[in-house]
Amino acid sequence: MSRTTIDDDRAARTAEPGRRPPELAFGEVRTCLIQNQGTLSTSASVALMQLTPGSPVSKVERPVRRVVSPEQVTGIDCRLNVAREGKGRAIGTVLSHAVVTNGRVLQGSAHVALTAAASSDRREWRHYLRRQGVAEIIGSPNPNNVLDGFLGDSTPTNGVDLASISDRVIEDVQQSSELDHHTALRASTAVVRWAATLEAERSPTVHIVKSDVPNVHAVRLEGRPGDLPMLLRFCEEFALHEWLLTTVKDVIVARAEKDIDRDRDPLDSLLFALNQLVPLWMPPTYLSERMKALWDGVESRTHYTALFDKQVARVRDLRDQVKIRPPRRF
Structure with missing residues (x-):
């Protein structure tokens, strides 16, 4: 090549x-x-x-x-x-x-x-x-x-x-x-x-x-x-949102739960999710009506936004749990 x-x-x-x-x-x-x-x-x-x-x-x-x-x-x-x-x-x-x-x-x-x-x-x-x-x-x-x-x-x-x-x-x-x-x-x-x-x-x-x-x-x-540029942009947006959902669910939440069980502090990664990743969840419905129709088609089958919101709620629960957890006694 x-x-x-x-x-x-x-x-x-x-x-x-x-x-x-x-x-x-x-x-x-x-x-x-x-x-x-x-x-x-x-x-x-x-x-x-x-x-x-x-x-x-x-x-x-x-x-x-x-x-x-x-x-x-x-x-x-x-x-x-x-x-x-x-x-x-x-x-x-x-x-x-x-x-x-x-x-x-x-x-x-x-x-x-x-x-x-x-x-x-x-x-x-x-x-x-x-x-x-x-x-x-x-x-x-x-x-x-x-x-x-x-x-x-x-x-x-x-x-x-x-x-x-x-x-x-x-x-x-x-x-x-x-x-x-x-x-x-x-x-x-x-x-x-x-x-x-x-x-x-x-x-x-x-x-x-x-x-x-x-x-x-x-x-x-x-x-x-003529739709090719729009389809390309949609796939890039879909890829971004798929990565966000997977990272929050399978990386941040999963690791934080294990860290809490092992009495480790996962607060930094939980705050990273809330401050750096959650604000990026912006489905491309604002770009055009055709883009909105494509995203609506994805949502009707996958309910991506509802799944992401559920994981964000779990991140907040874990953050609060870490903040109010009493110090470990040795």
């Missing part, structure tokens, strides 16, 4: 006159804590996101501070992992970027749109570079088999390897000299792998798919080709 960088305008150009529109899109989002003891300021976050010197970094301050790096471009030429039957080859480029939320949470996000090639012959690289973020499929596998093969793939290095690309973005950020390489909490990285079917006049929908890959959450979406 080879990687270059592009500006935002070229990254957004995935369709040109005379070219076939994308039929599928794949993506992977990895979410973790930034390796820094303190919360990064806006200026520090912007400096951290300067993965390409001179290229613009985008940012918003409200309702949650979000800073996004310039897009990176990685060339791919690989076979497709096709479920059931069929085979194909994908040639083109993948877009990837990093996201810092509220100076605390880091995401590496990679995605590619896929469309059928006009011929069975491989073209020169300059042909594929004209349409960055798009890969052409040589062969004629069933699109549903291609989508299912990507979502269920336990060895992505044998196919469209977005895992390595998104992970590399995170590594580029975490290795920065701007960070002190210490974290206030030991928490794992969450992975959301998503795939979308893109067809004209198709309304955006989302389905959570059971994944057989450990620590990977799979999402299947539908929408129009």
Whole structure:
């Protein structure tokens, strides 16, 4: 794989006159804590996101501070992992970027749109570079088999390897000299792998798919080709909220309960959750009506917000329990 960088305008150009529109899109989002003891300021976050010197970094301050790096471009030429039957080859480029939320949470996000090639012959690289973020499929596998093969793939290095690309973005950020390489909490990285079917006049929908890959959450979406930027943003928001729920439930609450049983003090981690993580729970319903519809679809099946509120209440109970606990007698 080879990687270059592009500006935002070229990254957004995935369709040109005379070219076939994308039929599928794949993506992977990895979410973790930034390796820094303190919360990064806006200026520090912007400096951290300067993965390409001179290229613009985008940012918003409200309702949650979000800073996004310039897009990176990685060339791919690989076979497709096709479920059931069929085979194909994908040639083109993948877009990837990093996201810092509220100076605390880091995401590496990679995605590619896929469309059928006009011929069975491989073209020169300059042909594929004209349409960055798009890969052409040589062969004629069933699109549903291609989508299912990507979502269920336990060895992505044998196919469209977005895992390595998104992970590399995170590594580029975490290795920065701007960070002190210490974290206030030991928490794992969450992975959301998503795939979308893109067809004209198709309304955006989302389905959570059971994944057989450990620590990977799979999402299947539908929408129009023009919905791709919105679907990508939704998956990044979903990945952030999935990580928040998992971290509060399986890391902070679980460890605090064990610490209390062993007469250890978990107050620092409980306060970290309440002060640093809970304020980040801001479902993307404010972004657009279509985004709201997608999140409502997730909520109707998972009740994520109710589950998160329950865990937050448990964090507060544990905090209060620690504060009023009498000192240990020796």
